[in-house]
Amino acid sequence: MDIVYKSDASITADQFIDILKRSTLDERRPVNNPERIQKMLDHGNVLVTAWDGDKLVGVSRALTDFSFCCYLSDLAVDREYQKKGIGKKLIEVTHNTSGPATSLILLAAPAAALYYPKIGMEQFTDCFIIRRK
Structure with missing residues (x-):
């Protein structure tokens, strides 16, 4: 399996919803709201995709200032392709794209909280959030 990673490919809202x-x-x-998904794609400034041939198997979507921090908002890997290093590589390419001087920050989904320390990420407890309305 040769996975190709792209930091210059755009995807449609339907492709993003599918992955x-x-x-x-x-x-x-908000997978039932394609307009909101499209806005998410339009306003993120780093999008890294993973492809198995013409099949989208992973995506990383982030916001960065390219100098201090990079917020990794979405990391999605097709269930059939998980545990093959794709998520780790997507994070690596995302961080490289945002620049070596940036700190990469994310909020882990509960199901993925144990994954991130395994790939070398440091857990912080001092995180605060104002929930969306």
């Missing part, structure tokens, strides 16, 4: 549904993120994202 969210094939991962574990669909329950935590």
Whole structure:
């Protein structure tokens, strides 16, 4: 299996919704609202995709200032392709794209909380959030 990673490919809202549904993120994202999904794609400034041929098998969507921090908002890998290093590589390419001087920050889904320390990420407890309305 040769997975190709792209940081210059755009995807449609339908493609993004599909990969969210094939991962574990669909329950935590507005997959029934294509307009909102499109806005998410339009306003993120780093999008890294993973492809098995012409099949989208993973995506990382982030917001960064390219100098201090990078917020990794979405990391989705098709369930059939998980545990093959795709998520780790998507994070690596995302961080490289945002720049070596940035700190990569994310909020882990409960089902993925144990994954991130295994790939070398440090857990912080001092995180605060204002919930969306």
